[in-house]
Amino acid sequence: MEEAEDLNRLIAELNAGSPASGDDARETEEAGVPPATDPRLDGWLAQLVSRKGSDLLLVADAPPAVRLDGSFQFLDADRLTGAEIERAVLPALSPAARRAYRERSNADASLRRSGQRFRLNLHRERGRAAAAIRALPVQPPSFAALGLPEDVARLASLPRGLVLVTGPTGSGKTTTLAALVAEINRSSARHVVTIEDPIEYEHAHGRSVIEQVEIGTDAPDFASALRASLRQAPDVLVIGEMRDPETMSIALAAAETGHLVLSTLHSSDTAGAVARLADSFPPERQATVRQEIAMSIAAILSQHLIPRSDGRGRVVAIELLLATDGARQHIRKNALHHLHQEIAIGRRIGSISLEQSLAKLVKGGLISAGDARARAPQPEELDSFLRG
Numbered sequence: 565m566e567e568a569e570d571l572n573r574l575i576a577e578l579n580a581g582s583p584a585s586g587d588d589a590r591e592t593e594e595a596g597v598p599p600a601t602d603p604r605l606d607g608w609l610a611q612l613v614s615r616k617g618s619d620l621l622l623v624a625d626a627p628p629a630v631r632l633d634g635s636f637q638f639l640d641a642d643r644l645t646g647a648e649i650e651r652a653v654l655p656a657l658s659p660a661a662r663r664a665y666r667e668r669s670n671a672d673a674s675l676r677r678s679g680q681r682f683r684l685n686l687h688r689e690r691g692r693a694a695a696a697i698r699a700l701p702v703q704p705p706s707f708a709a710l711g712l713p714e715d716v717a718r719l720a721s722l723p724r725g726l727v728l729v730t731g732p733t734g735s736g737k738t739t740t741l742a743a744l745v746a747e748i749n750r751s752s753a754r755h756v757v758t759i760e761d762p763i764e765y766e767h768a769h770g771r772s773v774i775e776q777v778e779i780g781t782d783a784p785d786f787a788s789a790l791r792a793s794l795r796q797a798p799d800v801l802v803i804g805e806m807r808d809p810e811t812m813s814i815a816l817a818a819a820e821t822g823h824l825v826l827s828t829l830h831s832s833d834t835a836g837a838v839a840r841l842a843d844s845f846p847p848e849r850q851a852t853v854r855q856e857i858a859m860s861i862a863a864i865l866s867q868h869l870i871p872r873s874d875g876r877g878r879v880v881a882i883e884l885l886l887a888t889d890g891a892r893q894h895i896r897k898n899a900l901h902h903l904h905q906e907i908a909i910g911r912r913i914g915s916i917s918l919e920q921s922l923a924k925l926v927k928g929g930l931i932s933a934g935d936a937r938a939r940a941p942q943p944e945e946l947d948s949f950l951r952g
Contacts (some may be wrong), residue, residue, distance in 0.1 A: 608641075608652075609699075617631055619698050621694075622696075623644070624690075626644065627644065656675050673762055674763055674764070710736070716884065726819035729741055729865050730830070730837040731868060733830065737828040745802055753771045754799035755800070757793040759802065761780065762780070790814045803825065809844050834864040834907070838864070842898075858896045863887060866882065866918070873930060919941075926950060
């Protein structure tokens with residue numbers, strides 16, 4: 565009964581937060597965003613928050629589903645139609661995002677309700693509307709809260725170069741990027757420009773001055789925003805995702821010319837990240853791009869979320885390559901299979917192999933040895949760490 569009352573109260577708060585007033589109203593008018601969303605969407609978001617879920621999925625022919633600790637659970641609601649999803653979600657989008665959805669059948673947006681922020685993607689599947697909505701923490705996370713080692717935090721102190729945060733979809737890359745920005749903001753006086761689609765974590769100015777550019781609102785695309793940012797005397801550039809060759813080219817050039825560039829890439833390991841970056845260009849350019857990567861790369865962090873052995877959520881396992889002369893040579897020669905060996909050689913300076921990270925989690929009782937072996941690319945090396 566208390567749970568139901570709490571849920572009703574939360575729904576009421578979200579609905580009360582829908583009409584804009586004061587500063588919120590002015591921001592709403594300036595952005596051209598409608599003042600209210602469909603009450604059903606507010607109710608689903610309330611349940612997402614009350615259950616401490618990470619994602620809400622709205623897909624035709626299924627009830628709304630919430631992701632809890634990596635697994636989805638259906639809400640106690642009717643099956644949705646594509647038209648119902650569209651009616652619920654479209655009013656939450658800005659005019660620019662609604663145009664993008666109508667023209668390209670895909671749109672990203674950020675949404676705020678009663679102090680809680682959400683990242684929203686409206687798209688189509690099998691000709692019907694569908695949506696994926698992620699709840700965003702109010703504050704940027706700390707490295708301790710994420711379970712990331714001190715070696716990762718030290719990436720925030722790098723003066724220049726390209727730092728790639730990689731991993732499969734849903735592995736927390738954007739969250740790690742936000743933690744790096746928060747650490748820079750806490751520890752150094754620099755000018756940071758972030759370019760995101762949409763903005764996920766809002767950073768208040770600390771020791772650093774932080775400008776956050778949202779694609780679709782402040783700039784038309786990543787490449788345009790990145791080119792413009794280079795005229796703003798930044799020390800640190802944060803690119804939410806490197807999606808196209810033009811953005812990648814500008815990022816590599818910026819990293820070579822003295823900027824610290826932080827970005828994400830979909831890849832399962834460090835070697836795959838380099839390959840994906842180079843393979844994004846035409847074949848005749850790839851050798852030159854590998855040279856540019858070798859010159860600009862400072863570190864590659866690959867991360868994976870592993871189920872906890874006690875069933876209470878997931879923990880992060882990482883692979884961290886700090887660029888050495890040897891690693892740069894292998895990248896130039898496209899001998900990427902040797903990068904794992906460079907990680908082993910670089911342990912003394914902070915590089916970490918995935919097997920080393922997995923073994924530490926097993927020894928700490930956080931994950932099972934079976935789950936660790938299922939994720940380890942080098943099972944013999946994992947066994948060696950477990951015995952050591």
